[in-house]
Amino acid sequence: MHVTSPVREPLIQGGKTYADVTEDICRHVESAPTKEWKIAFGLSLVVLAYGTVCLAWTWWEGLGVWGLNKTVGWAWDITNFVWWVGIGHAGTLISAILLLFRQKWRTSINRAAEAMTIFAVICAASFILMHMGRPWMAYWALPLPNAFGSLWVNFNSPLVWDVFAISTYFSVSLVFWYIGLIPDLATIRDRATSKVSRFMYGTFAMGWDGSAKTWARYEYISLILAGLSTPLVLSVHTIVSMDFATSVIPGWHTTIFPPYFVAGAIFSGFAMVQNLMLITRVVYKLEDYITLEHIETMNKVITLTGSVVGVAYITEFFIAWYGGVEYEYYAFFNRMTGPYWWAYWAMMTCNVISPQLFWSRKLRRSITFTFFISVVVNIGMWFERFVIIVTSLHRDYLPSSWAMFSPTRYDIGDYIFSFGLFFTLFLLFSKYLPVVNMAEVKAVLRSTSAQLPAKISGVAKVRQRGTAEPAYDKDKE
Amino acid sequence: MAELSGKYLVGVYDDDDTVLHAVPRLRKAGVKIKEVYSPFPIHGMDEALGHPRTRIGIAAFMFGVTGCICALTLMIWTMGIDWPMIVGGKDPISIPNYIPITFELTVLFTAFGMVTTFFISNGLGPGSHFHPRFDLRSTDNKFVMAIDLGRNSMTVDEISRALKDSGAEEVNIKQF
Numbered sequence: 001m002h003v004t005s006p007v008r009e010p011l012i013q014g015g016k017t018y019a020d021v022t023e024d025i026c027r028h029v030e031s032a033p034t035k036e037w038k039i040a041f042g043l044s045l046v047v048l049a050y051g052t053v054c055l056a057w058t059w060w061e062g063l064g065v066w067g068l069n070k071t072v073g074w075a076w077d078i079t080n081f082v083w084w085v086g087i088g089h090a091g092t093l094i095s096a097i098l099l100l101f102r103q104k105w106r107t108s109i110n111r112a113a114e115a116m117t118i119f120a121v122i123c124a125a126s127f128i129l130m131h132m133g134r135p136w137m138a139y140w141a142l143p144l145p146n147a148f149g150s151l152w153v154n155f156n157s158p159l160v161w162d163v164f165a166i167s168t169y170f171s172v173s174l175v176f177w178y179i180g181l182i183p184d185l186a187t188i189r190d191r192a193t194s195k196v197s198r199f200m201y202g203t204f205a206m207g208w209d210g211s212a213k214t215w216a217r218y219e220y221i222s223l224i225l226a227g228l229s230t231p232l233v234l235s236v237h238t239i240v241s242m243d244f245a246t247s248v249i250p251g252w253h254t255t256i257f258p259p260y261f262v263a264g265a266i267f268s269g270f271a272m273v274q275n276l277m278l279i280t281r282v283v284y285k286l287e288d289y290i291t292l293e294h295i296e297t298m299n300k301v302i303t304l305t306g307s308v309v310g311v312a313y314i315t316e317f318f319i320a321w322y323g324g325v326e327y328e329y330y331a332f333f334n335r336m337t338g339p340y341w342w343a344y345w346a347m348m349t350c351n352v353i354s355p356q357l358f359w360s361r362k363l364r365r366s367i368t369f370t371f372f373i374s375v376v377v378n379i380g381m382w383f384e385r386f387v388i389i390v391t392s393l394h395r396d397y398l399p400s401s402w403a404m405f406s407p408t409r410y411d412i413g414d415y416i417f418s419f420g421l422f423f424t425l426f427l428l429f430s431k432y433l434p435v436v437n438m439a440e441v442k443a444v445l446r447s448t449s450a451q452l453p454a455k456i457s458g459v460a461k462v463r464q465r466g467t468a469e470p471a472y473d474k475d476k477e
Numbered sequence: 478m479a480e481l482s483g484k485y486l487v488g489v490y491d492d493d494d495t496v497l498h499a500v501p502r503l504r505k506a507g508v509k510i511k512e513v514y515s516p517f518p519i520h521g522m523d524e525a526l527g528h529p530r531t532r533i534g535i536a537a538f539m540f541g542v543t544g545c546i547c548a549l550t551l552m553i554w555t556m557g558i559d560w561p562m563i564v565g566g567k568d569p570i571s572i573p574n575y576i577p578i579t580f581e582l583t584v585l586f587t588a589f590g591m592v593t594t595f596f597i598s599n600g601l602g603p604g605s606h607f608h609p610r611f612d613l614r615s616t617d618n619k620f621v622m623a624i625d626l627g628r629n630s631m632t633v634d635e636i637s638r639a640l641k642d643s644g645a646e647e648v649n650i651k652q653f
Contacts, residue, residue: 018516018618143551152555156564161577168581172588179592182601183616187516190613206596207605210615211512214599216523217531221595224537228584239577443517446493457491457618 010450011105014288017458018442021289022187025434025441028284029188033431036283041431044423051417055130058410063133065410071403072393076411077131079385080418083268084124085166085240086261086381089233090269091117092173095180096229099222104448105297107440108289111184112280112430113273114177119425120272121170123418128166130414158242165239169232176225179218182208183439237265244388251331251392254319260312267305267351268381270298274374276426278367280435289436292365299364302377306355309384313352331392339404340391343383350380482627483653485511486636487611488645489619493519496620499643500525503622506639507631511623514615533598537591544586548579609653623651 016024028034033041058065068075091114098106129135141163143153153160185201186208192198208214241261244252274295281290320332335344354376358364395402429435446456490496497519503510504527513522556562557570567574596602615621622645624636631639637648 022516022617143555151560151562154562154564155552155556155578156567156571156574158577161581164578164581168585172584175588175592179595183517187616190610190616203603206601206603208601208616209610210514210516212515212519212522212526213512213528214601215515215518216528217533217595217599219518220531220533221537221591224534224591225588228588231580232584235577235580242577439517455491457620460614460617460619 008448009293011108011291011293011448012289012441012445013291013450015451015453016288016445016449017453017456018445019458019460021438021442021445022191022460024286024289025184025436025438026188026191028430029432029434030191037427037431041424041427044420044427046420047416048420048424051413051415051420054410054413055417058130058414059133059135063131065408066414067406067408067411069403069405071396071401072390072405074131074393075390075405076386076407076415077127079382079389080415081124081127081131082240082261082385082389083382084120084127084418084422086237086265086268086385087272087378088117088120088124088169088173088269089237089262089265090273091115091120092169092176092229092233093266093269094273095176096226096233099226100230104444105294107444108286108291108294108436109273109277109298110440111177111180111433111437112277112435113269114173114180115429115433115435116272116276116426117173117269118170118177119422119429120269121166121173122425123422125166125170126418126421127414158239158246161239162243165236169236172225172229172232176222176229179222179225180437180440181433182206183210183218184434184437186210187438188434234262237261249392250325250327251335251388253328254316256312256316256319260309260316263305263308263312264351264381264384267302267309267355268378270302270305271374271377271381274298274302274370275378278371278374280430284430284435286436289441292367295367295370296361296364299358299370299373302373303355303358303364306351306377310352310355313348327397330395334395335387335391338391338395340387340394343387343391347380347383347387350376351384354380484626485611485651485653486624486626486633486640487649487651488622488624488640488643489612489614489647489649490622490644491619491646492644493517493620495644496622497522497525499622499640499645502643503639508624508636508639509629511625511628514611514621514623516616516618516620519620533591533594536594537587540590540594541583541587543590544583545579547586548582549575552578611651612649 014020066075066077091110094106094113095110098110129138132138141153141160143155145152153163182205185205189198189201189205192201238258238261241257245254245257247253277290277298278295281287317332317336320328323329335341354373357369357373363369390405394405446452488499490499493515496513496515500510500513500522504525510526513519513526515522552575553570561569563569611623612619612621622640624640626633626636629636633650640648
């Protein structure tokens with residue numbers, strides 16, 4: 001038998017058996033949608049509908065409906081894009097990097113975090129389509145030959161790198177998430193009582209039978225996918241940061257951008273995971289699976305990455321002064337004391353000060369406080385992108401063209417669209433798919449459970465179909 | 478043995494440790510095990526069953542090399558040969574600028590190629606949900622061992638007793 005190491009705090013509470021894990025996590029998939037879910041879903045659809053109307057008008061009328069002007073050519077669109085891509089970093093980090101580091105606490109949260117990643121990247125991509133103005137020409141970003149009437153795309157451009165990075169990241173994350181889902185879909189298929197759900201889950205479970213050979217290959221490809229996703233997740237925000245860093249705009253043209261953006265992405269991504277998991281665990285009664293240990297560990301990651309971001313802000317500022325380039329110096333001085341000082345100080349307060357409060361064990365184990373700080377961090381990270389983009393652009397080399405940016409209702413409406421899309425997708429996910437990876441939790445149950453039941457497999461509450469054949473028992477005959 | 482072809486003896490175990498220890502015992506006793514089905518991976522099970530180590534990594538590497546070559550060929554040919562352009566004072570073929578896309582396409586080809594190989598080698602696919610199953614509880618909380626009676630020279634009783642002795646809580650017979 002295994003020996004449990006007492007060094008680590010237990011991750012699963014309540015003395016769960018394997019059958020309990022299946023029951024607890026399948027319950028919300030198999031039961032009818034609750035009233036709360038319907039209300040939340042209805043609200044998301046209303047938000048999405050409002051956003052869709054705004055977006056339709058943006059595309060119908062053109063980008064002139066946004067608050068952009070000759071000086072500030074990028075504002076909320078790219079801010080929102082970078083913000084959503086950043087949020088989309090936590091899922092793959094949890095499932096890939098933590099898999100390589102053998103962190104068992106990832107098993108309870110990786111499914112939902114990866115789903116969040118995929119939806120966040122969809123939201124980010126929607127801003128890329130929006131800011132094109134003519135989204136029906138989006139395929140021009142692909143390397144297509146001259147017959148389409150243009151040159152080849154410029155492979156020296158970070159914007160083209162971004163096309164490849166984001167689409168690779170999205171598709172590889174989707175594959176990784178889906179591979180992890182297959183065993184759980186098979187569980188739901190085998191428990192399904194209605195023909196429709198047996199067919200639907202059966203189709204997507206792809207005939208999974210859980211044989212030893214399949215599991216061995218499954219574990220092998222999970223490890224390789226994790227190994228591939230780890231540099232991939234780091235490359236995505238690196239390339240996003242190069243959209244700025246390879247330009248010659250003061251405030252953007254800095255070599256610190258790649259690590260600084262990656263740390264910020266993980267920071268905001270974990271904050272969003274906290275927001276979603278704190279609600280999900282209560283609504284679906286998963287407190288035994290997503291425990292205070294998980295919340296505390298994620299808060300530690302938030303503090304670490306938040307500190308990296310803080311150091312990056314200060315380094316950037318120091319180099320702007322120490323480098324002696326007056327344009328660079330002005331760009332940073334203007335961020336702090338210029339007309340957008342409030343955005344800069346909002347960013348500093350939310351991102352540098354707030355995560356430091358988690359040094360207190362009491363605060364990082366407080367659910368209310370964690371939720372509050374997670375929201376604050378996401379606000380701060382939105383302001384970070386706004387500060388980088390708008391304050392660097394609004395005062396360019398020619399003082400006569402200095403301008404301010406203020407959002408119109410369509411800037412705001414298109415941002416609202418992404419929230420509607422995100423929550424609609426997340427609610428659909430959380431109703432129709434298991435929000436916790438059952439197979440992975442069962443695999444670590446023995447070594448991470450607080451107290452083990454006498455019989456770990458437990459008794460399946462739902463009597464199974466397909467065991468109709470009489471047991472072969474010669475002794476009793 | 479003709480009447481036994483398509484007949485399986487199915488041992489249902491209650492505990493992953495029990496089934497893992499049962500496999501070498503049964504194999505030593507001369508039982509040929511077809512497969513063990515479990516709700517989660519049991520480490521060491523494939524070695525215990527004598528499955529050869531998966532070669533999917535070799536396939537993944539090949540797909541990665543293909544992706545790398547495709548990416549470099551695409552960029553060198555379009556930027557340097559088909560329509561040479563000088564951008565930002567750089568050579569038409571400037572390899573450092575091609576690193577990000579080469580990396581992305583290498584990852585993309587590896588991931589998709591490897592996962593496709595995984596699906597094909599395991600016979601997984603959207604239409605394969607009609608595959609016969611030995612015991613549906615093997616995706617919930619039980620560990621199921623299947624023994625193909627047509628491929629074993631021992632009698633049904635002998636195998637059944639061996640399964641019981643190794644810790645199986647149920648022994649069922651299944652015909653396909």
